[in-house]
Amino acid sequence: MSGKYTFLATSCKNCVNTECLVKRSVLTEQDDFFSSLKTEISCKKGQQFIIEGAPVNGLFFILKGKVKVYRTGINGKEQIVRFAKEGEIIGHRGFGTEEYYSIGAIALEDTVLCYYSKNSLQQKLKSNATFTYDMMLFYANELNRSEAKLKTISQMTVRERVVDSLLYIHRKFKDYNGFLNLQLSRREYADYAGTTEEQVIRVFSALKKESLIFTKGKKIGITNITLLKKEISEHNYYLDL
DNA sequence: TCATTAATCTGTA
């Protein structure tokens, strides 16, 4: 971890983030002590808060903001593993037996994170079955999604992968004023879809010509989501995760 | 505001 952090202090009790696993499962037991164990970390847009290869000491929960999780590939190319929003967990793959992070994470906008040490989490997981169960469901989902993504990358054409990425961003982050509620560069789309920047640009302009999407600078809007979904589902690769 | 840097797009091999 690097850079300057701003530390705030919000109790989980007063937290507005109802999607958070800690908020949902732990606070029901009237135990505000656990929420005092967290560290609140605020990071600016573009700031990296997990570095590949750094030792794992705990787990991050996103209180507010959006994040990308990536892994550096063979030729130094960045492969984006997933995007995450409020309430999601970051760094969980290293939580069990791994000693070092196999992924890096960067804030895509100003983000506030709640950080729990390995120790305090392990204790809570052992004593609170609801929390453990919720965590298990989360891990199962992640595994499912990551296997689906492997299929996507290995079996779809470039165009299908780009369309798939757009649909993924759409169902995860929804629209805001008609545009996707997450601004990504063409390079980031490429890194997620497993292709190059130029390919993404070309697919985007093709989709624009076909009136399936529209763009305004970095902002992208989906005109016809039904047709976009159809492109993927025709090949039976579309998974609503 | 202007200059510098980054991002986007197009042409071509």
Place this chain on the structure above:
DNA sequence: TACAGATTAATGA
């Protein structure tokens, strides 16, 4: 698919 160059947007002093 990859590279180079042109154009446009974003950033910072």
